[in-house]
Amino acid sequence: MDDTDRRLLALLQEDATRSYAALGQAVGLSAAATHERVRKLREQGVIRRTAAEVDPAAVGKGVLAFVLVDATSWMGDSGAELAALPEIEEAHVVAGSASVLVKVRTSTTERLQDVLRGLYGIDGVSGTRATVVLDTLFERPVTP
Amino acid sequence: MDDTDRRLLALLQEDATRSYAALGQAVGLSAAATHERVRKLREQGVIRRTAAEVDPAAVGKGVLAFVLVDATSWMGDSGAELAALPEIEEAHVVAGSASVLVKVRTSTTERLQDVLRGLYGIDGVSGTRATVVLDTLFERPVTP
DNA sequence: AATGAAACCCGGCGGGT
DNA sequence: ACCCGCCGGGTTTCATT
Numbered sequence: 001m002d003d004t005d006r007r008l009l010a011l012l013q014e015d016a017t018r019s020y021a022a023l024g025q026a027v028g029l030s031a032a033a034t035h036e037r038v039r040k041l042r043e044q045g046v047i048r049r050t051a052a053e054v055d056p057a058a059v060g061k062g063v064l065a066f067v068l069v070d071a072t073s074w075m076g077d078s079g080a081e082l083a084a085l086p087e088i089e090e091a092h093v094v095a096g097s098a099s100v101l102v103k104v105r106t107s108t109t110e111r112l113q114d115v116l117r118g119l120y121g122i123d124g125v126s127g128t129r130a131t132v133v134l135d136t137l138f139e140r141p142v143t144p
Numbered sequence: 145m146d147d148t149d150r151r152l153l154a155l156l157q158e159d160a161t162r163s164y165a166a167l168g169q170a171v172g173l174s175a176a177a178t179h180e181r182v183r184k185l186r187e188q189g190v191i192r193r194t195a196a197e198v199d200p201a202a203v204g205k206g207v208l209a210f211v212l213v214d215a216t217s218w219m220g221d222s223g224a225e226l227a228a229l230p231e232i233e234e235a236h237v238v239a240g241s242a243s244v245l246v247k248v249r250t251s252t253t254e255r256l257q258d259v260l261r262g263l264y265g266i267d268g269v270s271g272t273r274a275t276v277v278l279d280t281l282f283e284r285p286v287t288p
Numbered sequence: 289a290a291t292g293a294a295a296c297c298c299g300g301c302g303g304g305t
Numbered sequence: 306a307c308c309c310g311c312c313g314g315g316t317t318t319c320a321t322t
Contacts, residue, residue, distance in 0.1 A: 001202075009203065012196035016160065019315060033290045035317070046202040050194060051285060052156035058190040059145075059153065059288040064236070066210065066245060068275070079281035091281040092208070101210060101275060105286055131212070131245060137223035137235040141195065142249055144203040163298060177307045179300070 001046070004029070005037060006144040009046070012038070013141040016050040061087075061105040063112055064133040068098035073124035075099045081122045087115050098129070145190070148173070150288040152181060153190070157285040160194040205231075205249040207256055208277040212242035217268035219243045225266045231259050242273070 007027050011018060024034035041047045056062070069075070075093065082091045082102060090103040102119075106112045109132075116128050151171050155162065168178035185191045200206070213219070219237065226235045226246060234247040246263075250256045253276075260272050 016196045048197040052160045053192040092277040093279040133236040135237040
């Protein structure tokens with residue numbers, strides 16, 4: 001993982017449809033060498049996958065909220081139950097006053113309410129504190 | 145935006161390197177028709193871009209935290225100042241007791257502290273409440 | 289680990305149904 | 306809108322250094 005790899009990662013994060021030739025030119029390498037480096041980055045798991053980024057609003061997911069979930073028991077093994085709620089985009093075990101933090105996207109606030117109801121249905125959950133997003137200033141990839 | 149489009153989106157979200165032929169076979173369409181549909185989805189902005197997903201830990205970003213930022217004045221126009229801190233991955237204006245919620249990835253907790261210091265340097269910021277992530281249960285794309 | 293050449297396959301585009 | 310067929314270019318591999 002040298003500096004060239006990091007530059008390649010940065011380029012692929014903003015547009016993974018670039019050709020290896022163009023990519024190589026940007027970092028001063030041949031297409032074949034570039035291909036080999038990227039292949040290794042995939043193999044090592046540095047590049048998890050290459051995915052299409054979908055606009056949430058365009059697929060009817062205009063409401064975004066972060067929900068702190070309080071629990072009376074350990075929730076670190078409740079991943080599957082949380083994943084069963086498809087509107088939950090991320091779930092993290094956190095330190096602090098809450099046990100889990102989830103990121104939720106729904107079509108409407110009514111549907112958000114349904115998700116909160118669903119959270120209460122999970123064993124040990126004793127409370128939720130939702131923070132509703134009014135406007136997203138920016139979302140960007142990690143800077144290697 | 146019919147059901148076929150949604151299936152295409154789901155497939156492209158999990159692997160955008162698939163060929164249009166394979167994609168078309170999965171939804172019962174020819175490669176050309178599939179290509180046309182995906183082109184339109186891009187044109188309409190439903191597909192924002194296709195990007196490589198990088199493992200944060202692999203690029204030395206092992207610490208994740210969500211920070212609620214309190215402010216004494218309106219922070220909805222502070223996007224640029226927040227974006228100037230490269231460790232901030234997302235920034236949202238929120239309803240509730242805080243004004244802004246940011247997602248921060250750093251190499252160490254010391255660096256996280258630096259980011260918090262940086263936040264206090266922004267005009268109007270009066271406080272921060274950080275929630276540190278111990279373990280990420282899952283992160284997945286939006287389900288169309 | 290990088291290069292250049294070569295084979296193969298895919299993306300992109302026309303025309304037609 | 307979808308399907309078929311063609312063509313240029315990119316991906317992918319291999320021998321070589």
